[in-house]
Amino acid sequence: MSAPAVAVAPDRHAAYNKPRLFLVSVLALVTAGMSSSLRSNTADDLQRVFLDPIDKAHSAGMVATILGVPFGAFALTIAIGSPLLDAIGMGLLLPLSGILYLTGALLFIFAGSISSGPGVYHVFYVAALITGTGQGLVETVINPLMATLYPDDKTTKLNHLHAWWPGGLIIGGLLGVAMSQIGMGWQAKLICTMIPAAAVVLMCAGVKFPPTERVAAGVSTRDMFRELAQPMFLILFCAMFLTAASELAPGQWVDLALSRTVHMPGILLLVYVSGIMFVARHFTGPLVRKLTPIGLLWISCALASLGLLALSFADSPVTGILAATVWGCGVCFMWPTMLATASERFPRGGALLMGLMGTAGTASIYFVLPQMGKIFDNEAVRLAGSPAAYANLAGAELDRVKGLAAQLSFKEVAALPAFLLIVFGLIWFYDRSKGGFKAKHIS
Secondary structure, rough: OOOOOOOOOOOOOOOOOOOHHHHHHHHHHHHHHHHHHHHHHHHHHHHHHHHHHHHHHHHHHHHHHHHHHHHHHHHHHHHHHHHHHHHOOHHHHHHHHHHHHHHHHHHOOOHHHHOOOOHHHHHHHHHHHHHHHHHHHHHHHHHHHHHHHHOOOHHHHHHHHOOOHHHHHHHHHHHHHHHHHHHOHHHHHHHHHHHHHHHHHHHHHHOOOOOOOOHOOOOOOHHHHHHHHHHHHHHHHHHHHHHHHHHHHHHHHHHHHHHHHHHOOOHHHHHHHHHHHHHHHHHHHHHHHHHHHHHHHHHHHHHHHHHHHHHHOOOOHHHHHHHHHHHHHHHOHHHHHHHHHHHHHHHHHHHHHHHHHHHHHHHHHHHHHHHHHHHHHHHHHHOOOHHHHOOOOOHHHHHHHHHHHHHHHHHHHHHHHHHHHHEEEEEEEEHOOOOOOOOOOOO
């Protein structure tokens, strides 16, 4: 007697080329990472060649503004694009991101030919705005795309995908260093970012994108917006500010702040941490099955807090690397796991909720990074005795004061993930009291 047949649920995404959709999403993130890394790598050249002749006394502020514009455009694009994603369609927005990257790079490269004098700064500003919009469209599309294609494995797949953000940072960083060593100009570095951007546009041609998980399940737009009022989502939204701040703000600050204290280029610590993130995110699956997403976030916060605290005491290359290892192991899972947690608990919120989580994460830089700078400045003045005394410091004493001020700024930020230990601990305990966490499905 034959065994009874077991019903197999049909794969409603069988008509879609999952490997190709995953690959084009990877290329889009690589483009974002490379663009960010190489844009920073060319900042000195843009300042020296174009901005110093305009106003040398304020050229550093101008280049800092240009580097910061993409983050603002990124956050705004996700906030606007996410609720409109279903109406416009993934198949239009993802290739558009590649076109915007190409346009932004070309504007940077030919800014000197397009305008002259102060006008060049405005061309750079527009180029940065367009580039940031392209990056925002990437996040707008790829996160709900992964949640749609892999509804039963969101945390793992989003971590696998987001491994390629640090992957792009590493590729861009190493390319920038290598090209500088052989004397290639800044224009060539920006041309490199155009290669994966063009590949994104080409790979989107003819490929079929699925409707989002929410649309496929027949959840109305009104019901999607109602999910914003869920108390647990509001908690996760606020927590996203702190998890992203624990990762992104120190990452932007590490080169400037720690190079004096660990006696090695701080940027090497960031490249090292990016390597940790790239590798670790590919091993998320077993950790999530053992700990659940909230459990993984609790462990991540514990390591991130310890790592930031350790960075505040690091005073040599060895202690710097050890501290960066702990910090990197903590922050590596935070961004994609937070996105997946929101989607698994509130799938009816669709692209809107995932987009708002991304907006919260990006916006955190604008709040936390300036605070780290203020902590640094205030401590430096306190150690010197007065603003006038600090202004007159030089040489070894200036380095000593700046080093101590930098360490304090990292020590203060360590409180952010430490606070989340309480938040995630309570959620973890609540889930266990209900028999354990199980992702919600709407279809």
